Amino acid sequence: MSLPGLLLLLLWVGVPLVIVVVISFYRYDFIRPTKFYGFGNYIKLFHDRVFWLAVKNTFIFSLGSTFITFLFGFTSAWCLSRIDRGGTFFRTLMMLPWAVPLIVSGFIWGWMFNPTYGVINDILLKLGAIKAPLDFTADPSLAMFSVILADAWTRIPFLTILVLAGLERIPAELYEAARIDGADIFHELRHISIPMVKGPLLTGLLITSVFSFRSIDAIFSMTQGGPAKATYVLGLYTVDNIYRFLNFGRAGAISVMLLLFCSLIASAYVYFLLKEERWS
């Protein structure tokens, strides 16, 4: 019964995977005749300043997005696990950013961060946090910060429910026993809550970081990689090579590098997960 399904997976994932690896070894740019190129695309890529800039930006973007997702996701999950009333109500509202397509999220945050008419400048001014409106689109680090927010925003709900599911599985007796031994809330967090949700938490962080690593929608609708390539990431570089420069060989090489980076991140997490399991 499952054979056709497996075949489907093979066709839909295996074949494209092989094609992209093969193409990365070809010179395929619609200018010169297509021919086998060996590691030519890779060598050129490694000497390419834009490529390394994109790698750096991608790591900053992915780390930033994962960190913000973790901060909000863990706090919300912890709060949700501690309330007795209105759980469904709060949880449903918490989920809503998830429903927003990333490309739309980019527009929404872009509009809120708008330097001349944006509501965020107004709020910050009213709170007295800043003296004059900030130009979020012109300052490189502010631009990076704003695309990270737009990306993390839609990822928070997923981490929240994953961690929440883990927190709810911790038996209440553990906390009670800790209380009898004189533990306060910080001890509980450090020695019970966090260690006990490590599995789901690491899984959630893995998925968040791998997903944000190759996500470009929010950047696409907010900054298009600017200002001055300050938010230019690997995914954007891939799309540009397919769509604008029509350099398929190079696009293939970047795609393979993206794949390698993602597997690297994934294997780091899997290593920690397995280590966790051995000790517990």
Added chain:
Amino acid sequence: MVLRRWAARIVDHKATAYVLLCVILAVLLFPIFWTFITSFKSLEETFHWPPTYFPHRFTFEAYFGGRRGILTGSPVPIYLMNSLIISLTTSFVVTAAGILTAYGLVRYPFKGSKAALVLFLLTRLIPPIALLLPFYLILRYLGLINTRTGVIFYTIYLCYPLVVWMLKSFFEAFPGELIDAALVDGASRLGALLRVVIPTMATGISAVAIIAFLWTWNEFLAPFIFINSDVLKPITVGIYYFVGDELTYWNTLAAAGVLAIIPGIIFFIVAQRWIVKGLTAGMGKM
């Protein structure tokens, strides 16, 4: 020490959780609120400084304002229909195929079926953007560039592996005795699946179908690259061209945004519990 005791007491207090939740929710929901508010403003008001937190003049002109309204004067209804066609088809195909695959792998295991299931999960870690180029070439070879079918071809790849993984967790929790009883009563293997398993698991299966629908609905890159003609664009791509070089009509852009996020919001409000179950299925164990 005294400070720590005070801090612990504050953090530990029941009210703290509620207060924190309200603050986080205010931050998380503000962008959605702001999109709705902006969509009910007139164009002049969107360029008002300081911005107004509630429209001075509440108007539907961004939606129905004749030539300027997105529902009356723009191709947005066509975009929405395209999104609907692509998402519904994908969701149907992946769920149907996923049910057969997941059920087969769980119920009739063979040597290597465990590995096959893990393979499904692992494909989720492949960045889809890395497969954009090969899919472009395959679709061009098949003559499917600039068709909705081509996009569906790609979104199936996007959703199928995880749909199988989610369904697998549901099927594992299904009591095998029920199936055995049906088989004893003379039902065929497929009959048992169709008449016993699927009806009992209807909510879970529809949650998985909804998730696949939303993933497809939210997809931007593939249709952006595969489709050029305006009448075939889904809403995510259509909305992209609302941003002007010199003047952006923020109220109509916000209105289009509202229409793009409404299906997701409705689904989450109606089926939150089951969607959450589907998405976390099997994750905690990993």
